[in-house]
Amino acid sequence: MTILLPDETRADGPVTIFGPDFPFAYDDWVTSPHGLGELPPEAHGAEVAVVGAGLSGMVAAWELMNLGARPVIYEATRIGGRLRTHEFEAARGVTAELGGMRFPVSGSTFFHYADRLGLHSRPFPNPLTPAAGSTVIDIGGETYYGESLEDLPELFSTMSGAWDEALRAVGFEELQEAIRRRDVAALKQRWDTLVAEWDERTFYDFVASSQAFSSLPFEYRELFGVVGFGTGGWDSDFPNSMLEILRVVLTNCDTDQRLIDGGSEQLPRGLWTLPVREDSPWPAGTTLASLHANATLPAAAAISRAEEGRFDVRDRWGVTRRHDAVLATCQSWLLTTEVEVDEELFSQSLWMALDRTRYMQSTKTFVMVDQPFWKDVDPETGRHVMSMTLTDRLTRGTYLFDNGPDRPAVICLSYSWMSDSLKMLPHPVERRVELALAALAKIYPGVDIRSRIVGDPVTVSWEDDPHFLGAFKGALPGHYRYNHRMYTHFVQRDLPASERGIFLAGDDVSFTPAWAEGAVQTALNAVWGVMTHLGGRCHPENPGPGDRFDDLAPVALP
Incomplete structure (x- = not known):
């Protein structure tokens, strides 16, 4: 895959889920020979609570492990989240996809991980x-x-x-051409205008x-x-807001879709047993499964601030563990229904966004x-x-x-x-x-x-x-500001200390709900956020999403 410098454009590339709200090249970032970044030696082994073992949680946990952190995964039911594959008991290997089942080829970062695991599709x-x-x-x-x-x-x-x-x-062809070329300036100029025009219209x-x-x-x-x-x-x-539909068609989510042979749940489960990269501080052969004695922890029941900026997470059986950071990948409503979260960990405006998220049946x-x-x-x-x-x-x-x-x-x-x-x-x-x-x-x-x-x-x-x-988020007219608050939360430099260190990820945090690529991209945002929270940084020649944030940030409506 061609690695693009920040100001380059691609001459005639395929349509990918490149923005349009935050046009950062996640597929290039994860394939760069420079890696995602590094943690200082004193942060190796830092414990990061990951709430939810769906696709977003497993991508983030695996990448954080590669950096040298120690992910601690809390899961209520089973690894996979809404990538839930049912195997019929009467015929081994015959499956039904109860959750995600259609994966557009434009989800290039999703397929990076699928390819790494050797999964096949049709x-x-x-x-x-x-x-x-x-x-x-x-x-x-x-x-x-x-x-x-x-x-x-x-x-x-x-x-x-x-x-x-x-x-x-509404300029569809010009917008798609900007996505093909990864022409950030042209894409944002056209898309940001549409955000203001169509946020409040169905x-x-x-x-x-x-x-x-x-x-x-x-x-x-x-x-x-x-x-x-x-x-x-x-x-x-x-x-729904027309913005969500425009994103779907602009990024070809509705065309050229693939079915994962054997079931999509293989991806998050595969990350559970995938060894760390060769350059990881962890010993060769280390896996998320080996760090967890082959079992995730029980569901998280409460999250609170502890001493020295750390966090206490209490599981459903009343056991409390202390962590250096927290990543919540569960659906946002669960932070007020299934998990008791200290109100001070998020601003009231972010709580409003989390609570106003609207899910599709x-x-x-x-x-x-x-x-x-x-x-x-x-x-x-x-x-x-x-x-x-x-x-x-x-x-x-x-x-x-x-x-x-x-x-x-x-x-x-x-x-x-x-x-x-x-x-x-x-x-x-x-x-x-x-x-x-x-x-x-x-x-x-x-x-x-x-x-x-x-x-x-x-x-x-x-x-x-x-x-x-x-099933997943379906934003109503006027919800762009809520989505903006959730999506941009991973850049925490301007937050008060009381709100730093806890991060959000998942397709409902993304601008492309229902698509696995949104879960993967927000997981990578959170990886950057946790890495910088723990004192790490990206390689200068492979800047991460937070490093490019000022140039690429989603437009903020007044």
Whole structure:
């Protein structure tokens, strides 16, 4: 990978999640031969409490270990967080992704760690992509079949064209070109203007007020909500700030996505057993697992300030341990519901931001089937008997996963959000399966899915889990200032001493919630913050995110 000096631009690079709010090249920072930085010898072995063993916590813990610190990981349930892979008991190696399952190739820093662990990926079967094979769109009682957008009636291409035109009107192509070139000046000049313009306006406002959509009948907006772009329908995001949607499309999060073979949970679990780098102060072969006697500590129940600027963390069983710094990677609401945190550790304005974070509800229901029967072709129609499905019915999105010859396949019967997720919330897994099968029977009346099911189904509602309380952040209009407070907290030079030494990370702290790259990037911000808090520094030729902060900081709204 090419290492860019601070003022260089890349001639014709790929679109990556490079900003747009904080355009720092994390992928270059972690691959530099100079390393992330160093701690002074007296800080080697300094204990850093890491609250949460999700992707963000594990990336930060592994990198802090490489620097010579001693991460101490507190975890309520299992390593992985919302990278939660379920293995069906009846067939070893056949999995369902209950959490994160789509990873855009633009998440270059995420894939740095996936590649380091030797993980393999393949295209995700999103609608109207070759990986899906075929797609069925069922809306308003009408069913449409196609293998690409060109196979569908003209109203779909008109809807897609209107979306492209609406994006061009706000300078989409110029912004993406700046991301490709990593032209910080051009990117910030254009993006910072959009922040002020669109922070207080919704996704739906953007669509409805655009000249491209306003000139079309309402049914095109309705169709866009169900079918959407890239990954499918987006009407559950219509109330969100348009800034979040712009970030998704600008950084190609919605296109060219990959599925991790064997499950995404392999990444955080792999970091648990990955030995330190050769240049680490720790002995060769040291791992996070070996530093923890192969078990994380119980859930953190309380965090308080101790003597000499240190911290006391009490676990759920009442045992208190003292640490030199704290990194909280759990969802922000948990800092007021599951963890008792001294109020003085954060400013009241930051507490407001943490508490006002708004989470999206999300439900998935999976079944394992004996084989990928959907690939069979109906001799009368010449079509696949079943397809990746988008619908306005209860299921919303149905995804089909082929695990290869002579192995059971998996169907995500229903992937739903917000109000559609809440419809499933009261029901046990068996009832959720029945409701999904009933909806799909109306779309595929001749297909007997029920007879194909083997093993036990599995479901998840993230809002029903006390350790998550939702799938991920979905910022409302006016929430940019809250996001700004959380994201920039890792630079603590201007904070009072009483608020230093405790850091935040996770995709809900990032500007790109729901995407693993946001969890990785904020973890690396926190690594820089902890390193400098403990007296360390970056190599002059590989400055970290805090070293570049004054040049790249997200715009502050008045």
